[in-house]
Amino acid sequence: MQQMFLKKLWKFNKIAFVLLILYFSLFIFFNLKTGIVAAPILQFGMFSGIQKSTDTQAVYKLFVNGNPINLGNYSFTDRDIIVNTLDDFANQKNNNKNIFNKVKLLFDKCKAGAIINNDNCLINVSDTAFTISFKNKLKTILHTEVNELGIYKEKYILQNNELIKIDSPQKIDFIVTK
Amino acid sequence: MIIYIVCFSLTYCWCVYNRLTLSLNNPSFYLNELDITTNLLIATNIPKLLITTKWLAPLMDTLYLSVQIILAYLVLKEKKTNTIFVFSVSFVNLIYALLLSMTSHLSIQQFLPWILLPLIFANTKIINFYYNFHSIRLVFITVFFSAALWKLFRGTLFNSDEMASILLWQHSIILTSDSQALISKCFMYLINHKYLSQGLYLLAFLAEFVFLIGFFTKKFDKLLLILLCLFIAADYSIMFINYFSWTAFIILFLYSKKEINKDLISTKN
Numbered sequence: 232m233q234q235m236f237l238k239k240l241w242k243f244n245k246i247a248f249v250l251l252i253l254y255f256s257l258f259i260f261f262n263l264k265t266g267i268v269a270a271p272i273l274q275f276g277m278f279s280g281i282q283k284s285t286d287t288q289a290v291y292k293l294f295v296n297g298n299p300i301n302l303g304n305y306s307f308t309d310r311d312i313i314v315n316t317l318d319d320f321a322n323q324k325n326n327n328k329n330i331f332n333k334v335k336l337l338f339d340k341c342k343a344g345a346i347i348n349n350d351n352c353l354i355n356v357s358d359t360a361f362t363i364s365f366k367n368k369l370k371t372i373l374h375t376e377v378n379e380l381g382i383y384k385e386k387y388i389l390q391n392n393e394l395i396k397i398d399s400p401q402k403i404d405f406i407v408t409k
Numbered sequence: 410m411i412i413y414i415v416c417f418s419l420t421y422c423w424c425v426y427n428r429l430t431l432s433l434n435n436p437s438f439y440l441n442e443l444d445i446t447t448n449l450l451i452a453t454n455i456p457k458l459l460i461t462t463k464w465l466a467p468l469m470d471t472l473y474l475s476v477q478i479i480l481a482y483l484v485l486k487e488k489k490t491n492t493i494f495v496f497s498v499s500f501v502n503l504i505y506a507l508l509l510s511m512t513s514h515l516s517i518q519q520f521l522p523w524i525l526l527p528l529i530f531a532n533t534k535i536i537n538f539y540y541n542f543h544s545i546r547l548v549f550i551t552v553f554f555s556a557a558l559w560k561l562f563r564g565t566l567f568n569s570d571e572m573a574s575i576l577l578w579q580h581s582i583i584l585t586s587d588s589q590a591l592i593s594k595c596f597m598y599l600i601n602h603k604y605l606s607q608g609l610y611l612l613a614f615l616a617e618f619v620f621l622i623g624f625f626t627k628k629f630d631k632l633l634l635i636l637l638c639l640f641i642a643a644d645y646s647i648m649f650i651n652y653f654s655w656t657a658f659i660i661l662f663l664y665s666k667k668e669i670n671k672d673l674i675s676t677k678n
Contacts, residue, residue: 236543243540251544258551262559269445270517271503271524275552277617278610279559282574284600288581303586307649308427310582315514319440327441334448347452354457356438364437371428387585389577392601394584 267337287386291317292400294381295373309372316368317382320361320405328353362407382406410484413526416657417477423653429513431459431466431505436512450507459508473505484530495531499524522657525549546661550623553637557617566614572606573599579648609647616640627665634662
């Protein structure tokens with residue numbers, strides 16, 4: 232039985248035993264605490280958040296050089312690169328600093344604020360800089376020069392066993408067109 | 410070690426092919442997460458340097474590859490590995506994983522094998538290797554089993570709509586770009602037949618839950634190995650998520666039943 236393994240480990244090397252128990256304790260602590268982790272101690276939810284099929288689905292629509300791009304024609308990795316880059320850029324604009332300040336507050340509460348006290352470590356990326364970088368990324372995926380780029384978000388819901396578009400497409404404002 | 414090298418090499422080749430190394434990805438921003446380690450890393454300015462300079466990304470890529478090669482060489486040639494060196498390999502892999510997950514769509518979870526498995530080789534003495542090996546085995550079982558507990562305690566197991574909505578969210582692009590394609594029709598069929606798709610979710614839960622038995626006995630490790638492989642294959646084919654790197658964890662179940670001299674087990678070297 233594995234309990235015997237822990238007993239054997241205790242007899243063999245008490246430091247190794249303590250390290251292993253410490254890992255399990257921290258794992259349980261961070262998982263129960265929810266909301267914050269400390270890599271490599273992570274929450275492995277694996278799609279364990281409640282979702283509903285009635286939720287609105289937001290889908291990106293890309294127009295490159297005036298032509299619509301069918302993302303369904305590309306590999307799932309390339310689709311993930313395109314979609315996640317857009318989602319992540321939008322998220323980092325709103326959240327990077329807030330999250331850093333939250334963690335800083337936590338360190339301050341534990342009287343260890345000096346460890347994380349670096350206000351110049353965050354970067355501000357302009358929409359123009361991101362658009363240039365994203366166009367280069369698209370160029371390697373689409374194998375075509377990207378001169379004009381327009382990105383929209385379309386909303387869909389599941390109705391009568393199919394996805395129906397609702398609302399008019401919303402233009403993504405952090406993509407600089409000119 | 411051979412399995413580790415093969416899995417790492419294949420995963421790395423996939424990353425290179427898809428331009429998902431730090432230098433090929435050429436990030437222009439990073440995304441913060443509610444993670445203490447990530448924010449400590451941010452406070453060191455390393456992610457900022459990664460974005461604003463051209464030299465750090467290739468340096469990190471070179472360091473990441475180099476430590477794997479050195480570790481592989483030392484282990485395969487049965488040279489002495491130093492505990493500090495092995496922990497350094499694991500640490501380098503962790504930092505690389507954090508940087509890549511902050512600047513790409515890859516999850517740090519996909520790098521877990523490269524963070525945990527090197528620790529098995531922290532000491533070349535067979536008795537230490539035995540304890541390192543089985544400790545990492547328990548750590549992995551905890552990780553995998555916790556996914557089952559999350560599904561249970563968050564109630565998603567009892568939400569008949571869960572898998573249908575996951576498939577809808579995960580595949581919304583192909584469902585809206587070509588609804589007549591065979592793959593779209595298959596996914597829509599699963600989405601519209603909620604109990605069938607929830608059956609798949611239940612199977613995933615059971616595969617994760619069965620790992621509980623690994624805490625108590627090694628008798629069923631071959632079964633756990635098969636379940637792990639099926640889980641990775643299903644993740645790839647149904648969810649289009651690449652967790653191939655986790656195939657390296659089969660090491661923990663393939664060789665778990667090998668025992669060493671019982672006298673050695675209770676003796677500290």
